[in-house]
């Protein structure tokens with residue numbers, strides 16, 4: 427379920443509780459009618475070829491669509507730089523398979539996307555969590571860590587995994603200067619930057635910041651993306667953008683390719699202009715839901731709690747008042763009618779106090795009135811524990 431693995435929190439069953447757990451798109455966002463029309467057009471125009479191993483022209487056109495979208499974001503991308511995958515989880519996996527040997531170092535934001543952490547663990551990588559703040563990855567701390575490793579004769583990481591725009595789980599976006607510095611460090615210490623841009627198209631406030639791949643002059647950034655948040659997770663279509671040798675190696679690490687029929691349907695859907703139109707509508711709806719959640723947090727949470735203020739994406743990260751533990755609070759929250767993901771799951775090592783006091787809320791799935799109820803329940807659960815102390 428949303429690529430985020432399994433944890434003890436799954437044993438909590440509260441069927442009537444509001445779920446602020448997963449980064450699922452809200453159900454009404456799914457473009458069923460447009461996808462049905464696109465599928466019909468693919469069958470009508472391409473006949474049996476649409477279901478052949480190779481797919482038809484539409485299937486072949488999806489790499490062009492992905493390259494166009496990348497160029498719209500400032501990335502110098504050719505369709506030949508695109509490897510399509512079954513979702514971006516598979517894209518990250520193919521990149522791991524390309525670069526990682528057991529014991530290799532991976533740096534990642536702490537907290538970060540659980541699904542990626544699970545993949546890194548599966549490759550027996552040595553994952554180091556780097557601190558983050560309201561501007562995402564703390565690139566100063568990265569520099570200190572790299573210098574300390576060099577001084578101690580230890581190798582730099584093979585890979586640095588980052589979600590620089592509307593990060594999962596914090597919602598933070600890395601400003602341009604940090605992005606530039608990160609790439610300078612990647613060149614100086616010779617590591618690959620894996621940029622995961624699952625949410626980049628879903629901006630509600632502020633000015634766009636160029637993707638890392640748009641600033642990459644050395645072919646050192648490998649970019650992964652997905653249609654899960656902008657069309658639907660069920661289409662299981664993501665991609666890697668990389669050049670030359672890296673791109674070829676990633677392709678080899680993605681045997682069997684992807685579902686050509688789905689690719690054809692998505693290319694037709696995008697060519698009809700549905701992608702842009704629908705993403706525009708989703709932006710409006712997600713912005714309303716984000717605002718609803720931030721207003722409810724303001725209105726109800728205990729004064730010592732803090733939370734992030736994302737310009738886009740699906741998530742708000744809450745830091746509970748000192749002494750509260752988000753994992754221990756979950757059963758109380760479930761009783762009060764709300765579920766969330768405790769912070770410890772987003773850290774390679776549990777995250778100590780940051781993981782304990784942190785929790786992720788998703789505003790993408792629950793209806794606005796449920797968001798209100800959920801936050802009221804969370805605030806009551808916090809108050810119950812605070813009052814009992």
Ligand SMILES: Cc1ncc(COP(=O)(O)O)c(C=O)c1O
Nearest residue numbers: 513514515539594624652654664
């Ligand atoms: C940052 C990030 N990357 C990747 C994914 C996985 O996306 P996909 O559905 O394409 O596998 C998610 C989904 O939750 C995500 O939040």
